[in-house]
Amino acid sequence: MALVTKMSDIEREASNMIGKQQINHFSHRHPLEAAEVHDGDDKLGACAGCEHDIVGPAYVCTKATCNFVLHDLCSDLPRRNRHRCHPRHPLSLLPSPPYSDGEFTCDACGASGHGFTYHCAACKFDLHVECAALPETVKRSDHQHDFVLTMCGENLDGGDLVCYDCDDDRVAKDGWMYCCLDCKLGLHLACAETC
Numbered sequence: 441m442a443l444v445t446k447m448s449d450i451e452r453e454a455s456n457m458i459g460k461q462q463i464n465h466f467s468h469r470h471p472l473e474a475a476e477v478h479d480g481d482d483k484l485g486a487c488a489g490c491e492h493d494i495v496g497p498a499y500v501c502t503k504a505t506c507n508f509v510l511h512d513l514c515s516d517l518p519r520r521n522r523h524r525c526h527p528r529h530p531l532s533l534l535p536s537p538p539y540s541d542g543e544f545t546c547d548a549c550g551a552s553g554h555g556f557t558y559h560c561a562a563c564k565f566d567l568h569v570e571c572a573a574l575p576e577t578v579k580r581s582d583h584q585h586d587f588v589l590t591m592c593g594e595n596l597d598g599g600d601l602v603c604y605d606c607d608d609d610r611v612a613k614d615g616w617m618y619c620c621l622d623c624k625l626g627l628h629l630a631c632a633e634t635c
Contacts, residue, residue, distance in 0.1 A: 463499060465515055466510050467535030467556070472499035472515070488535075489514030490569050491555040499543055514556065514569065521558050521572055525578035525591055525616060531572070546571050548616040549629055569627075571616070577634045578618050580604070587618035587627050605631035 461474050477494045487494050489510050497512035521531040527572040532555050537544035544557050548571035558567040577586040618627040
């Protein structure tokens with residue numbers, strides 16, 4: 441069984457040169473301490489930010505009875521985000537969904553979430569933290585143009601798109617996709633990950 445290893449004095453001294461050992465994070469009431477989470481550690485749940493399993497550098501709660509943990513990267517997310525796919529308002533990083541059921545639906549991928557959300561209160565617009573970080577363009581070696589991140593239907597003159605990767609002719613009407621505007625081709629977000 442693997443363990444969460446809190447840094448020894450030697451590791452802490454070396455690490456002080458490259459990063460913070462203890463932080464106070466806006467999303468949690470207790471201090472968080474730098475740790476290395478090893479594969480197979482079943483004492484900790486998923487990251488409170490992105491809700492994915494953690495292996496590697498993280499911040500864990502200093503209180504022994506609290507299992508709060510964040511990926512190192514999730515601990516350092518910007519609190520505000522201006523996203524090109526939601527240009528009307530800035531998005532604020534919230535530690536939990538602002539809805540009474542404690543859940544949000546991501547406007548990019550359509551999946552639900554319970555962790556951090558980039559949120560626009562005026563529009564009731566929400567993004568998973570990983571969807572907010574999607575690259576604006578993807579390049580495929582087998583296509584001459586870049587595919588640009590876009591909201592489905594945006595700049596497409598109402599035409600239906602076929603996914604360039606999986607040939608699905610039902611590229612979603614809602615949510616986001618990558619699109620080659622020159623060729624009127626789409627890529628599902630999941631298909632773009634395989635590029």
